Amino acid sequence: xxxxxxxxxxxxxxxxxxxxxxxxxxxxxxxxxxxxxxxxxxxxxxxxxxxxxxxxxxxxxxxxxxxxxxxxxxxxxxxxxxxxxxxxxxxxxxxxxxxxxxxxxxxxxxxxx
Amino acid sequence: xxxxxxxxxxxxxxxxxxxxxxxxxxxxxxxxxxxxxxxxxxxxxxxxxxxxxxxxxxxxxxxxxxxxxxxxxxxxxxxxxxxxxxxxxxxxxxxxxxxxxxxxxxxxxxxxxxxxx
Numbered sequence: 689x690x691x692x693x694x695x696x697x698x699x700x701x702x703x704x705x706x707x708x709x710x711x712x713x714x715x716x717x718x719x720x721x722x723x724x725x726x727x728x729x730x731x732x733x734x735x736x737x738x739x740x741x742x743x744x745x746x747x748x749x750x751x752x753x754x755x756x757x758x759x760x761x762x763x764x765x766x767x768x769x770x771x772x773x774x775x776x777x778x779x780x781x782x783x784x785x786x787x788x789x790x791x792x793x794x795x796x797x798x799x800x801x
Numbered sequence: 802x803x804x805x806x807x808x809x810x811x812x813x814x815x816x817x818x819x820x821x822x823x824x825x826x827x828x829x830x831x832x833x834x835x836x837x838x839x840x841x842x843x844x845x846x847x848x849x850x851x852x853x854x855x856x857x858x859x860x861x862x863x864x865x866x867x868x869x870x871x872x873x874x875x876x877x878x879x880x881x882x883x884x885x886x887x888x889x890x891x892x893x894x895x896x897x898x899x900x901x902x903x904x905x906x907x908x909x910x911x912x913x914x915x916x917x918x
Contacts, residue, residue: 724909731807731894731909732845777844788835789896789907791844 690715692780694792701799707765709795711778714759718780720787723752723763726775726794735776736763768799803829803899807910814885814917822880822913824895830875831897835907836868839892851878885917 693712701707711721719740724732738745738752738761745752751764765772775794781787804827814820824834832853837845849870850858857870867889869881878897882889894912898905 722907729912729914731805731912734906734908737906788847788850789845790847793844 690790692778692790692792694778694795696795697793698796699798701768701797703768703770703799703801705768705799707768707772707797707799708762709776709778709797710760710762711780711792712758712760713780715780715782716759717782718790720781720783721752721754721761722779722781722789723750724777724779724791726777732777765797768797770799770801773797773799803827803897803906803908805895805897805908805910807893807895807913809913810911811914812916814915816886816917817884819881819883820885820915822882822893822895822915824878824880824897824910826876826897826899826908829897829899831878831899832875833898834872834878835896836870836878836880837894837896839894839912841892845894848880882915885915887917890915890917 722737723735725735726732736747736750738754740756749766754761775796777794778792779789781789806825808823834851836848838848839845847860848863851870851872853872859865872878892912896907896909
């Protein structure tokens with residue numbers, strides 16, 4: 689019940705296209721859902737996060753869509769660029785942004801020029 | 802955003818020796834820090850929660866006597882891998898919680914690559 693299931697495992701998108709990564713969870717006590725971007729050999733960097741009281745949050749080219757009833761949330765990267773090529777992790781916490789994070793398995797995104 | 806550093810970035814040690822990894826919050830105080838472990842092409846797995854001034858809380862399956870955590874100040878937490886073995890080779894990442902009131906974010910360090918030969 690503590691798992692966060694992420695798909696797809698890998699994704700190839702053309703430059704300018706939309707990248708979509710999905711995550712699903714079971715634990716309804718989760719109350720904080722961040723997305724992280726990680727480049728090889730580096731630590732994860734927070735991209736954007738959402739709480740269950742909103743259904744969508746947008747920051748620049750990155751949008752989180754949140755469906756509380758379906759227990760799903762997704763990351764949309766608009767106008768994808770080669771520099772966006774990285775591994776993306778969704779995560780969830782039961783203690784807001786202060787709590788330990790349960791991570792999805794990650795999605796390796798490759799944006800082709 | 803807040804900056805978290807780790808030292809060293811890479812370390813190679815011989816089997817049986819101990820290695821200390823430092824995690825520092827550079828521009829904020831963090832009462833809570835977390836230690837994660839990441840194997841190649843895998844996700845991050847929480848090892849322990851480190852609270853300043855108290856004992857760390859370890860996740861199930863993580864040996865507390867092997868992975869010693871000390872959170873001696875509001876800006877420093879250390880992870881010591883004792884009697885390291887090749888299977889301990891991994892990417893170790895810390896994170897620190899920054900914020901006040903109802904607004905907090907968790908920031909990650911750049912990671913430490915440990916190789917045990």
